[in-house]
Amino acid sequence: MIMKNFALFSLFVLCALWADAQEPASYVNPFIGTTNYGATYPGAVMPHGMVSVVPFNVTPHKGNEYSNTDSWCSNPYVYNNEWMTGFTHVNLSGVGCPDLGSIIVMPTTGELNVDVNEYGTTISDEKARPGYYSTKLNRYNILAEVTATMRSGISRFTFPEGKANILIDLGHGLTNESGAHIKRVSDNEIEGYKLMGTFCYSPQSVMPVYFVVRIKRDNMQSGYWKFQDKLPGARHNWSSTSDTYKLYKRYNKELSGEKIGTYFSFDATEGEQVEVQVGVSYVSIENARENLDAEQTNLSFEQIKKQAYVTWNDELKVIEVEGGTYDDKVKFYSALYHLLLHPNILQDVNGQYPAMESDAILSLDNQDRYTVFSLWDTYRTVHPLISLLYPEKQLDMVRTMVDMYKESGWLPKWEIYGREAHVMEGDPALIVIADTYRRGLTDFEVETAYEAMLKHANTVDNHFLRHDNDFYLENHYIPFLKDYDNSVSQALELYVADYNLALMASEMGDKTTYKKAMQRSLGYRNYFDKEFKLLRPVTEEGKFMEGFDPVQGENFEPVHGFHEGTSWQYSFAVPHDVKGLMRLMGGKNKFVQQLNKCFKDSLFDMSNEPDMGYPYLFNYSSGDEWRTQKQVHDCINRYYKNSPDGLPGNDDTGTLSAWLIYSMMGIYPVCPGDMNYTLSSPVFDKVTIHLNKEIYKKEKIIIEADRKSVNDIYIKGIEINGSPYNRYFISHKDLIELGHIKYKLGAAPKQ
Incomplete structure (x- = not known):
C-alpha cells in the first residue's frame, strides 16, 4: 500500500518489502500520474473494471484555500x-477530456447540509493499493475506505x-451532460440513472448509467434534494440548507432533475462502521x-478488498523483474497497473450490453465486451503490448471492434460506452486489427473485419473518419x-x-x-520541404x-497543419518508412543530425504520441544505435518518476x-503492423514474460542484462x-520462439 504522506514513505517501504517481498502488486503506486496532467486516479478498481471508486476533489469551493482552481480538468x-x-463510481483514467466522474x-456528520459548496x-492520511483506497475526512473525523x-x-x-449523514449526489461530476432520476426502493436502498457523455464536446456521445445504492444500516431518516433558486420576494414553505437547495423530507416517491440527490441521516455510535x-x-x-447482488452477496468489505488485491497481483505476475532499484520496480508495475484499466468491460453479469450507436440491448456468452477505445493513442503501444502479454484480452477487444462495425456500420475511432466521440485524427481501428492479426491472433471474424477496413478506406463522404477522402x-x-x-x-x-x-x-x-x-502510405513525401528538412502543409495546388x-504549436496554440503539436513533433512520424524518410533528408548522417536537434533543442515532447517513438529511430542508422540507448534511458529517468508527477502528461x-x-x-x-521490435538496453537485470501457452505455444x-554498474546502459x-x-x-x-535475449552492457557507447 502506498501512503500519500511521503515523510513516512521510507519506513513504509521497508515494511512493505518485508510483508510483500515478491508480490508485484505491492510495488504499485496508484498516486503516480495524479498531477502534471497525468489524469490518473488513486481509487479502487479491478483490472478492466466497469466501476472505480475514486475520491472526488476537483470541485471548486467558495472561499476555501484548498479548493481546486476554475481551470479545466479531465480527472x-x-x-x-x-x-x-x-x-x-464511474471514471476514466488518463484521458484528455472530462466525462463521467459521477454517482x-x-x-458527513452534524446538521444536514446538501450544498456541495459547503x-x-x-483529507489526510491517504493510502492506496490496487483495489483499495482510504483517507481521513478531517472536518468530520471519518475514516473512509473503498474497494471494488x-x-x-x-x-x-x-x-x-453523533449525528451522521450519507449523501448521494447526482448533480455534480466531470460529465458535460446533466440530468438524473432517483427512486426510493426501501428505507436503505435507492435506484436510478444519471445521464453521461458529450465526451470532448461530441454532442452525440450521450448515454445513461444506471445504479442501485444500498446502505447496510437500519433506522435512518431519508429524503431528496434539488437545486432551486429562490425567487426574490417569493414565499416558500420548504426547508432549505442554503439559498439554492430544496429539501424533500416527506416526499418519498421519485425525483428527476439536473442537480438532485438523496440523503440518509442517523445517530452514529462511536466507531460505528x-x-x-x-x-x-x-x-x-x-x-x-x-450486478451488485452477484458480486457482493455474502462477502464482507475485507473479503472484497482481499479479492481485488489478489486479482491484481495475479494479473501483474505476467512479468517478473529482477534487479533495478525499488523506484524502478514501482514505476514499472504502476505502469502495468495503468495499462490494465482501459479498455474496460461493458457487459453485465448476465452478458447484456448496449449496442454500438443504437438503443438495442444485445447479449453475449464466454466473451468480454470492451469499451473506452482511445485508439489514436493506444494503437501505438497499448494494443501491441496487450497482444504480447494478454493475447486472450486483445482477441476479445478486436472481436468487440468487429461487433461494433456489425452493429453501427463503422469500426470505432474513439468509442465510449457504445457511442462514437470522433476524437483525434486518422483511422486507427485498421491499425489495431492488422497488427493483432499479424501477431498470430486470428481467432476473430477476419473477413468481416477486412470488409470494414475496406469500407473505411474507400468511403469518400465520412467526414468523421477520413475527411477529404476523395x-x-x-x-x-x-x-x-x-x-x-490539421491537414x-x-x-x-x-x-x-x-x-x-x-x-x-x-x-x-x-x-x-x-x-x-501501399502507394497511398508513401504520400508523406508530398509534405517534405527540403529547405527545413521537415514536413510542411501543402495547398490544393501542390504548393x-x-x-x-x-x-x-509547442504551447497548444492554433497550428496550421498539425494537431496538438509542432512540425518537429510530426516530421519523423512515418514509422512505416523510416529508411525512405532518411533518404529524403539526404542520408543517414543528415537524418541523425536532424533527429538529434529535436532532442538537443528541446523540440521533443514525451507526452505527445506522434513523437514518442523518436528515441528509437537512431537504431535505423548503423553505428548510431547508442544514441537510442542514451535517449531511451534519459526519457525513462527524466519523465517517469515514483511520485504524483511521475507521468509526462495524460496517460x-x-x-x-x-x-x-x-x-x-x-x-x-x-x-504497429510491422512485426519487428527494435532493441535497447533494459533497466532490469532480468525480465521474465510469462506467455499464454494456449496461444503462443511457448x-x-x-x-x-550483464552489467557491472547501474550506469552501464550501452x-x-x-x-x-x-x-x-x-x-x-x-x-x-523470433522473440516468441527463441525467447532469450541477453545484453552485454557497458558505460561507454559502442562506436
Whole structure:
C-alpha cells in the first residue's frame, strides 16, 4: 500500500518489502500520474473494471484555500487538492477530456447540509493499493475506505459519535451532460440513472448509467434534494440548507432533475462502521441490482478488498523483474497497473450490453465486451503490448471492434460506452486489427473485419473518419485549407492506417488493394520541404503553405497543419518508412543530425504520441544505435518518476505507461503492423514474460542484462539463445520462439 504522506514513505517501504517481498502488486503506486496532467486516479478498481471508486476533489469551493482552481480538468482527483466532496463510481483514467466522474457518495456528520459548496472537507492520511483506497475526512473525523468488484463498489465509513449523514449526489461530476432520476426502493436502498457523455464536446456521445445504492444500516431518516433558486420576494414553505437547495423530507416517491440527490441521516455510535454498496450497469436498473447482488452477496468489505488485491497481483505476475532499484520496480508495475484499466468491460453479469450507436440491448456468452477505445493513442503501444502479454484480452477487444462495425456500420475511432466521440485524427481501428492479426491472433471474424477496413478506406463522404477522402484517394495527401488546420497530422495517421491496410490486404491475397494502399502510405513525401528538412502543409495546388513556422504549436496554440503539436513533433512520424524518410533528408548522417536537434533543442515532447517513438529511430542508422540507448534511458529517468508527477502528461488510457513498460524491458514496436521490435538496453537485470501457452505455444521470454554498474546502459553485445546477434531488431515470431535475449552492457557507447 502506498501512503500519500511521503515523510513516512521510507519506513513504509521497508515494511512493505518485508510483508510483500515478491508480490508485484505491492510495488504499485496508484498516486503516480495524479498531477502534471497525468489524469490518473488513486481509487479502487479491478483490472478492466466497469466501476472505480475514486475520491472526488476537483470541485471548486467558495472561499476555501484548498479548493481546486476554475481551470479545466479531465480527472476526478488531483494529488495536491485536499478539498474533497465524495467518492465517484464511474471514471476514466488518463484521458484528455472530462466525462463521467459521477454517482458521488459523501459521508458527513452534524446538521444536514446538501450544498456541495459547503459540505466538503480536507483529507489526510491517504493510502492506496490496487483495489483499495482510504483517507481521513478531517472536518468530520471519518475514516473512509473503498474497494471494488468488477461492476460494483463498496465504501466503509467509520463515524464518530453523533449525528451522521450519507449523501448521494447526482448533480455534480466531470460529465458535460446533466440530468438524473432517483427512486426510493426501501428505507436503505435507492435506484436510478444519471445521464453521461458529450465526451470532448461530441454532442452525440450521450448515454445513461444506471445504479442501485444500498446502505447496510437500519433506522435512518431519508429524503431528496434539488437545486432551486429562490425567487426574490417569493414565499416558500420548504426547508432549505442554503439559498439554492430544496429539501424533500416527506416526499418519498421519485425525483428527476439536473442537480438532485438523496440523503440518509442517523445517530452514529462511536466507531460505528457503515457500508455503502453501489451497483452499476449501462443497460438497466435491474441489471445494476443483479450486478451488485452477484458480486457482493455474502462477502464482507475485507473479503472484497482481499479479492481485488489478489486479482491484481495475479494479473501483474505476467512479468517478473529482477534487479533495478525499488523506484524502478514501482514505476514499472504502476505502469502495468495503468495499462490494465482501459479498455474496460461493458457487459453485465448476465452478458447484456448496449449496442454500438443504437438503443438495442444485445447479449453475449464466454466473451468480454470492451469499451473506452482511445485508439489514436493506444494503437501505438497499448494494443501491441496487450497482444504480447494478454493475447486472450486483445482477441476479445478486436472481436468487440468487429461487433461494433456489425452493429453501427463503422469500426470505432474513439468509442465510449457504445457511442462514437470522433476524437483525434486518422483511422486507427485498421491499425489495431492488422497488427493483432499479424501477431498470430486470428481467432476473430477476419473477413468481416477486412470488409470494414475496406469500407473505411474507400468511403469518400465520412467526414468523421477520413475527411477529404476523395482528394486523398486521388492525390495521396490532404491539402491545407484556411478553415482547417490539421491537414498534415490527419494525413500522417492515414498513411500508417493505409500501410496496415496494405499488410492486411497481402494477408488476404488482395493484390490490388495492397498496391493502392501501399502507394497511398508513401504520400508523406508530398509534405517534405527540403529547405527545413521537415514536413510542411501543402495547398490544393501542390504548393507549400506560406508563413510556415516549424515550432508553432509547442504551447497548444492554433497550428496550421498539425494537431496538438509542432512540425518537429510530426516530421519523423512515418514509422512505416523510416529508411525512405532518411533518404529524403539526404542520408543517414543528415537524418541523425536532424533527429538529434529535436532532442538537443528541446523540440521533443514525451507526452505527445506522434513523437514518442523518436528515441528509437537512431537504431535505423548503423553505428548510431547508442544514441537510442542514451535517449531511451534519459526519457525513462527524466519523465517517469515514483511520485504524483511521475507521468509526462495524460496517460491516454495507458499509452504512456505502455511506452515505459516496453522501454524498461529493452524492446519497442516502432511501427504497429510491422512485426519487428527494435532493441535497447533494459533497466532490469532480468525480465521474465510469462506467455499464454494456449496461444503462443511457448512458456516465457527472458531478457537479461550483464552489467557491472547501474550506469552501464550501452550495448556492447547481444546474444539470442546463446548465439551472437548483430542486429538491433528482432521479429515478433523470433522473440516468441527463441525467447532469450541477453545484453552485454557497458558505460561507454559502442562506436
